[in-house]
Amino acid sequence: MVFASVLPPLLHLARSLGRAEKMAVLVFMDGALAPLALWLALIAQDSSLRGPAALQGLWLFAPALSLAAAALALALGIPRARLKSYDGAGLARTALHGTALAGLGAALALLAGLALPPGLWAVFALLFVLLAAGMRLGMLQALEALYRSEAPVTRVLIYGAGMTGIQLVSALKRHAAIRPVAFVDDNPGLQGLTVAGLPVHRPARLAEIVARQRIGRVVLAMPALPRARQAVIARALQPLGVEVQSVPSFAQMIGTEAAPDRLQPVLPGAFLGRAAVADALEGLAAVYAGRTVLVTGAGGTIGAELCRQILSLRPRRLVLLDHAEYALYAIERELRPLAEEAGVALVAVLGSVGQAGLLRRLFAAQRVDIVLHAAAYKHVPLVEANPLAGLANNVLGTEVLARAARAAGVRRFVMISSDKAVRPTNIMGASKRLAEIVIQDMAARSGGRTLFSMVRFGNVLGSSGSVIPLFQEQVARGGPVTVTGHDVTRFFMTVEEAVALVLRAGSLARGGEVFLLDMGAPVRIGDLARQVIEAMGGTPRDAANPDGEIEILEIGLRPGEKRHEELLIGGNARPAGHPKIYAAQEAFPSEVEVAALLRDLREAVEEEALPRALQAISRWVEGYEDTAAPPPDLRLSGTRL
Incomplete structure (x- = not known):
């Protein structure tokens, strides 16, 4: 007292x-x-x-x-x-x-x-x-x-009584709110000893020690252990109701050594299985330098990379358009110092591609020369669950933007499309095909005043919502890693090379082309999951390897997903002036039919009439209802995409 x-x-x-x-x-x-x-x-x-x-x-x-x-x-x-x-x-x-x-x-x-x-x-x-x-x-x-x-004390158990653990104890003992109370270690030679003033216990006694010592946090002090194995241990500790943290190596803690490779982020390009494109921007300054370039969806993965690479080509002005406030703020903050250094005027516009009035004022005020249209709802399950929103943004928004660009006399208009637009089995893919039809119709009626074109490619490694970040997150949690199917295949490309080829394709446009990017051979999702697990230091567990650490769980295709993707609807593609770019002229409805299509879609969206919208898709999007047909073996001039 x-x-x-x-x-x-x-x-x-x-x-x-x-x-x-x-x-x-x-x-x-x-x-x-x-x-x-x-x-x-x-x-x-x-x-x-x-x-x-x-x-x-x-x-x-x-x-x-x-x-x-x-x-x-x-x-x-x-x-x-x-x-x-x-x-x-x-x-x-x-x-x-x-x-x-x-x-x-x-x-x-x-x-x-x-x-x-x-x-x-x-x-x-x-x-x-x-x-x-x-x-x-x-x-x-x-x-x-x-x-x-005075302060509430967190009692800490340290997993690993090696050098890192000893150094950690020394650091924690000086912290008023943290009290290390014991070690656990897998090494039988250390069990039963006292290290750094703390007893060392067997891992089998974890539950008992946590309860008896009122442990609130377990710190994994085993940097040499693969991250996947640490994730397994962390997952096993979850039922005990304790917070689990990990520390870097002892050398990192005292600042004498760089992080080991296993602790570095896994670079998406490591899973391509081929050399990435490195020279696509060469000679493009003549097309983009001194121009005013508008990038829609500038805050997204593709849009942001478009902005970064465009800045390197020294345009006169770069206009960023996005309807997501924080995404626009983040990319504008990132690009502002780069733009000032390059002498490029940077303009950030908060708004949607479907706002006709905003677009008219924007094109008039900024005198836009080139439009790179990357704004779209792209996540298949989300658009499948919200089809009218997907159609309104991806199709009607594209039509409003393209019409405003043509009226303003924009010289080039490049739309980012997707391999999911080819014989789609989902609303997102169908909406991208309908957007392509809109652009093809605009190209046919522009008289060459505005060069409209599209660039179609597959999945971008490392983008938001893509499989690589998802797999990495699942491995970090200790698994399981979920795949739609071990034999499901997808085309992949890094965002850097995809964007560089988009810019190159835009410079090659003559009007109405669908540009296809050579993405190499398709990758099996099951193989990709194994690569990610192994790259993060774990071993996959499946039927072939039942003793692995990280389980690979097959969950089946989600609504609207295809087992294999394609890049070409029909006809032959021709080389387009770069070894990784091909061009095709694909059939599309007449001007009257496109007008009827847009009228039906607009009324369906305004009236929330989904059956009418689906009827329009089935009528105008080739292959939408035929989801069971096996995909053709696509080859372009002897190069498999």
């Missing part, structure tokens, strides 16, 4: 002291310890001396020694060292302080004519160092106890 009553004033005093006041306290303590060390040294030299008699004849010398101790402490900068940073270096400085003080004391005693026992100053130096170091460590422990008594 007495301690509880004095605790608040002590805490208030400790917090109210400024830096100079804390240094003054330490200087005073060093000065006070000098006479005490001298007294103890005299007693050690002559055991017959007791009490104040030991300092008889030294009443004037003791204060002088105290002042000398304070002066030396200031000269050596000892009070400037923070208590919680007092370590081996601090102890060495204290030893230097004691040695110097002993030498100075011996000189002062000689000048004063004092007859002191031989060897006194060596004993004095040792005692002073012990007292000064002990005083500091004692003050540190007292302060930590005061802060711990």
Whole structure:
């Protein structure tokens, strides 16, 4: 009770002291310890001396020694060292302080004519160092106890009693709100021992230790263990109701080594199985430099990369259009310093491609030369669940944007399409095919004033909602990794090379082309899942490897998904001036039919009449109802896509 009553004033005093006041306290303590060390040294030299008699004849010398101790402490900068940073270096400085003080004391005693026992100053130096170091460590422990008594304490169990674990204990012991209480370790040679002052237990006793010691957090201090294995351990700890964290390697903690490869993010391009395109931007400055370029969907994965690469081509002005406020804010903040450095005017516009009035004002005010249309709802299951919203944005929005661009005399209009537009089995793919039809119709009626074109490609590795980030997240949780089917295939390309080829294709357009990007051979989703697991240090568990750590679970195709994707609807594609780009002229409805299609879709969206919208899709999108037909083996000039 007495301690509880004095605790608040002590805490208030400790917090109210400024830096100079804390240094003054330490200087005073060093000065006070000098006479005490001298007294103890005299007693050690002559055991017959007791009490104040030991300092008889030294009443004037003791204060002088105290002042000398304070002066030396200031000269050596000892009070400037923070208590919680007092370590081996601090102890060495204290030893230097004691040695110097002993030498100075011996000189002062000689000048004063004092007859002191031989060897006194060596004993004095040792005692002073012990007292000064002990005083500091004692003050540190007292302060930590005061802060711990006020703050709620999290009791921590450390999994791994190696060097990283030992260093972690040393760091946590200085934290007022965290108290390490024990280790667990798989090494039988460490179990039962005491390491860094903490007992080491077997992992089999985890549940018992957590309950008995009231553990709130388990820290995995095993950086050499693959992340997948750490994820398995973390998942096993979840039923115990504790927070699970992990730490980097010991070398990382002390800043002497770069992170190991296994702790680095897995780069999406590592899973392509082919060399990425590296030279697609060469020679494009003549097309984009000095122009005003509008990028729709600028905050998305594709749109943001379009903006980055366009900036490298030095346009006169780059206009960012997106209806998502934070996405627009994030990309504008990222690009602003780059644009200023390149001398490019940057304009951020918050709005939708379906706002005709906004677009008219935008095209008039900014005098746009090139439109790169990347705005779209692209996630298959989400659009399948919200079909009218997908059709309104992807089809009707594209029509409003294209009409405004043509009316403003924009020179080039490039729409980002998808391989899902080919004989689609889902609303998202159908909406992209309908958007392509709109652009083809615009190209046919523009008379070459605006060069409309489309670029069709497959999945972008690492984009939002794509499989690589999903697989990585699932592996980090310890699995399972879910795949739609082990034999399901998809075309993949990195966002950097896809965007570079889009810009190249836009420069090659003559009007109405559907550009196809050579994405290499399709990748089996099951193989991709195994690669991600192994790249993150785990081993896949499936029928072929039942002892693996991370399970691969087949969940089947989601609504609207195809087992295999295609890139070409019909006809032959021709080389288009770059080895990775092909062009095709595909059939599309007449102007009257496109007008009827858009009228039906617009009325269906306005009236929330989904059956009418689906009827329009079935009528105008080739293959939409025929979902069972096997895909053809697509080859373009001998190159498999």
